[in-house]
Amino acid sequence: MxxxxxxxxxxxxxxxxxxxxxxxxxxxxxxxxxxxxxxxxxxxKFKVRDIPQKYAxxxxxxxxxxxxxxxxxxxxxxxxxxxxxxxxxxxxxxxxxxxxxxxxxxxxxxxxxxxxxxxxxxxxxxxxxxxxxxxxxxxxxxxxxxxxxxxxxxxxxxxxxxxxxxxxxxxxxxxxxxxxxxxxxxxxxxxxxxxxxxxxxxxxxxxxxxxxxxxxxxxxxxxxxxxxxxxxxxxxxxxxxxxxxxxxxxxxxxxxxxxxxxxxxxxxxxxxxxxxxxxxxxxxxxxxxxxxxxxxxxxNERMAIEEKARTYSLDYYNGYLIRNAKKEYERLEDLAKQKAKQKGVNYELLSNEEKAAMLYYTFRFDWLLKFSIYRLADKINIGYREYDEGYNLVLFFLFKTAGLNPDVVVCEDRMGYRVSESMNGTDLLALAYIPSIKSFFSVRNIFDVPFTIPVAAEGAQNTSSFSFEHRAKDKPAGVNNLTEIKTGPDVPVSKSSNNSRVEKLRLSITSDQSLVSVKRTCTLKGHNKHAVQEKLLLYEDIMNYEFKEFNESTTFLDEIADEKGSKKYIEEVKNAFAEAKKKQKDAFLKDAKNYFEQEITNMKDFGIDNPGIRHTAPDFIYRSTFEMGGLLKKAGNNIIVEIGKIQGTPFVIKEEQLKRDLDVYMPFARSIEYHVELEIPEGYTAEGIAALNTKVENETGFFTTEATQNGNTVSIKIRKHYLHNFESAKNFEKIVAFVNASAEWANAKLLLKKK
Structure with missing residues (x-):
C-alpha cells in the first residue's frame, strides 16, 4: 500500500x-x-511517455x-x-x-x-x-x-x-x-x-x-x-x-x-x-x-543559536527569576535532602556527582512518576510518554538552586541540521551540564538515568554553553537578552558495548521432538533499552522499585490506600493495576514473537530481574520461558536444528542498496550477542559443530560465531558489533561484509544424529 x-x-x-x-x-x-x-x-511534462534508457x-x-x-x-x-x-x-x-x-x-x-x-x-x-x-x-x-x-x-x-x-x-x-x-x-x-x-x-x-x-x-x-x-x-x-x-x-x-x-x-x-x-x-x-x-x-550561521538564546532567556526569566518560581526548586532540593536522610545519607556530605543524581531521581519521582487518581490512565501508560527538552531546563534550574553551577549545553542533532545550517532554535538540542563533574543530564522518558547522553547529541562538537544573567539589559525586549553564550564542551560518543543486547538462551528439545524449549534471559544496555522497557515495565513495578530505592517506610499501593479520601477510588486503582499485570504476559509473548520471528507458545516464568532505571544498576534485564517452533526438522531418525534462525530474520542490505555514494549515519554504535546452550537429547550426537564457526572482522564492525561442545551441551556464541555511529561512504563495503556474513549464517544448521 x-x-x-x-x-x-x-x-x-x-x-x-x-x-x-x-x-x-x-x-x-x-x-x-x-x-x-x-x-x-x-x-x-505530464504528457511525457518516453522514459530515458538509463531508467529502463x-x-x-x-x-x-x-x-x-x-x-x-x-x-x-x-x-x-x-x-x-x-x-x-x-x-x-x-x-x-x-x-x-x-x-x-x-x-x-x-x-x-x-x-x-x-x-x-x-x-x-x-x-x-x-x-x-x-x-x-x-x-x-x-x-x-x-x-x-x-x-x-x-x-x-x-x-x-x-x-x-x-x-x-x-x-x-x-x-x-x-x-x-x-x-x-x-x-x-x-x-x-x-x-x-x-x-x-x-x-x-x-x-x-x-x-x-x-x-x-x-x-x-x-x-x-x-x-x-x-x-x-x-x-x-x-x-x-x-x-x-x-x-x-x-x-x-x-x-x-x-x-x-x-x-x-x-x-x-x-x-x-x-x-x-x-x-x-x-x-x-x-x-x-x-x-x-x-x-x-x-x-546567518548563528541564527538558531540566537533564537535559542532568546527563548531560554524568557524561560529563565519567567520560570526561575519571577513569581516565586525558584521556591519550587528549593522545595525539590529539600525533598532530595529528605530522601537522602531516609537512605541514611547526609546530603550535605555528598559529592557534586552524588548530589546531582539524588536531585535527578527526586525530580523524576516527584514531577513525573508521582501518582494521581485524576491521571490514572496516563500513569498506567507512562512508559510510552516522551518529554520535551523543557525538562532539561528544569534540571538546570534545580542544579542551579542546589549550587552545582550548571550550564545549558546547546548542540546540533547528529541526524538533523548542522548548527551552521539551522534556521530555528528548535532545530538544536539542549542538555543540562555540570562543568565541575563534566556530566550531561537529560529527561526524555521515565527510564532515563543521570549521566547519560541522548543518542541524537552523541559526538556533537562546536557546542555552545548558556549561562544566564540576573538582570534584563536596558534595551527593547530586554528579557530576551539574559543569555551569555560561551564555547561548550564536546559531547562523547558511546561504544558498541555500551549499547548491547545479550540474549542468553538455554535450549532443549521437547519430548515429541517438534519444538524447542527456551529459557531466556535478555540484557539490554544503553540506547537499546527504552523500546523494550516501555512495553514490558509496569508503572506499579517502577514505583515499588523507587519506593525501595528511597527506603520508603511503606509500599506504593499502601501509601495510596493511606491517602485521605482514597477509599472511594482504591479499588479502581487496584483493578487498573491488576489489568495491566494481565496484559504484561501478552507483552512478553509479543516481544518474543517479534524478536525471534518464530511461533512462540507456553509463555511462563516471565518477569523483570532489573528495571534499568538507576545509573547504579543501569542494565534492563528480563527473563521468560517458552517453547519455540520453526527450528527443528526431522530427517529420518535424525534431527536437523536450524540454529541460524535463532537470530530471527537478520538484517539484509538489498541489492539495489549496495552501490552507495552517501556517508553512513547509523543510529548509534551497537552490538547484538547470543549466548546459546543447546542440550543434546539422550541417544543423539551432534555433528557439524565446526562448520558453525565463522569470523568476519574489519574496522567498521564484525560478525563472529564460536561453537564448542562440552559433554551433552553445544555452546554457541554469536556476536555482531557495529563499532561506530558514522562511517564514510568508502567504508560501506566493509559494513556489507559483516552484515552479509550474519545474513548467511541464518542458514546454519546442526545435525543431531541418532546413535
Missing part, C-alpha cells in the same frame, strides 16, 4: 471541516470540481511532480493585547500532482491502495481551521486509454469525531501502466503569527524526470529560506500587487537512497522555508521577526 505524504511537506497546524455527514454531497461536488480543474492543467530498469519512474501553493491576501485582524495575538484569516490551497510509470510488481503493490486523511477537525487556539482534502486518480494504459478511478468511493479506516482517515483502492493496475494522481487541500485557517515550516523535497526513491513548484503568497507574509545539499535556489519575484511568487524547477533527478542509514537534513536535497506573517512594529528586530513581503535567504 502506498502511504502518500505530500512531497512538499506543509507543517501548518491543519484543522478540518466536514463535521456532519449531510455535507457529504457538498464535498463530492467540490471534489468533482477540483478534479476537473486539475485534469485540465496544460503542462506538457527502475521499478518506478516519476515522470512529473508539480506542486501549487496559493495563499491569498485577504485578512481580518482582531488585536489581542499589543497585537502579538492578531488573528488573520488565511485561505490556503495546495495541490500536489504526480505522474508515475509502474515498471514491476513491486511498484504495482506499492500503489494498489492510496491512503490519506480525508477530513480532520479540531479546535484552534483563537478559532477553528477548516480543511477539505480531495483526491483524483487516473490510470493510463500503454495503449493510451485513460481510466479514471472513482475517488469518491472512499473506505473509511477511522471514523472518529475529530478525524476521518480513509483509503482508496486502485484496481486493475498492471506492469507498464502510468498512474496520474493528485491530492488537493483547501484550507480556511485562522492562525497567529507563529512560523510554519514548508519543505520542498527534491529527492525520492525513484528517478524524477521533472519536478516543479509554484507558489503565490500574499504580501503580508514573510519568508526565510535555505537550500540544502545542492538543492537549487528559489526563483522569487513579486506581482504588481505585492504578491510573492516563487518557482522551483529541477529536471532529471536520479533516485536517492532514502531509508538506509541516511541523514535527510545533511545528505539529501531540499529547500526549507519558514513562512510567517510579517511584523514591523517596535521590537521586531530584537525578536527576530521579518517584515511583511520580505523573502530572505538565510546565511
Amino acid at each position: 502506498k502511504q502518500l505524504v505530500f512531497s512538499a511537506v506543509l507543517c501548518f497546524a491543519f484543522f478540518s471541516s466536514f463535521a456532519q455527514s449531510k455535507k457529504a454531497i457538498a464535498y463530492r461536488k467540490e471534489s468533482e470540481d477540483m478534479r476537473k480543474s486539475v485534469w485540465a492543467w496544460e503542462n506538457p 530498469n527502475a521499478s518506478k519512474i516519476i515522470i512529473a511532480h508539480h506542486t501549487e501553493l496559493i495563499a491569498d491576501s485577504k485578512s481580518s485582524i482582531a488585536f489581542y493585547g499589543l497585537g502579538f495575538g492578531a488573528k488573520f484569516k488565511q485561505d490556503l490551497t495546495e495541490i500536489v500532482r504526480e505522474v508515475v510509470k509502474l515498471n514491476d510488481k513491486s511498484a504495482i503493490a506499492e500503489y494498489s491502495e492510496l491512503s490519506f486523511t480525508q477530513f480532520e477537525k479540531r479546535s484552534g487556539f483563537y478559532g477553528s481551521d477548516k480543511t477539505s482534502t480531495y483526491i483524483g486518480v487516473r490510470i493510463i494504459k500503454p495503449n493510451g486509454v485513460i481510466k479514471e478511478v472513482n475517488a469518491d468511493d472512499i473506505v473509511l479506516t477511522k471514523d472518529a469525531a475529530n478525524e476521518k482517515q480513509a483509503k482508496l483502492a486502485i484496481p486493475d493496475l498492471e506492469v507498464g501502466d502510468i498512474l496520474d494522481y493528485f491530492f488537493a487541500t483547501a484550507r480556511n485557517t485562522i492562525d497567529d503569527m507563529s512560523t510554519k515550516q514548508y519543505n520542498l523535497i527534491l529527492f525520492a526513491d525513484a528517478p524524477v524526470l521533472s519536478y516543479s513548484f509554484h507558489g503565490q503568497l500574499a504580501k503580508k507574509y514573510a519568508i526565510e529560506y535555505r537550500s540544502y545539499n545542492n538543492a537549487p535556489e528559489l526563483n522569487v519575484r513579486k506581482n504588481d500587487d505585492g504578491t510573492i511568487v516563487i518557482d522551483v524547477v529541477k529536471n532529471d533527478i536520479p533516485s536517492f537512497e532514502t531509508s538506509l542509514w541516511v541523514s535527510v537534513s545533511r545528505q539529501l536535497p531540499f529547500i526549507r522555508m519558514n513562512i510567517a506573517q510579517g511584523f514591523k512594529g517596535i521590537g521586531s528586530e530584537s525578536l527576530g521577526i521579518s517584515k511583511p513581503g520580505e523573502v530572505i535567504k538565510v546565511t
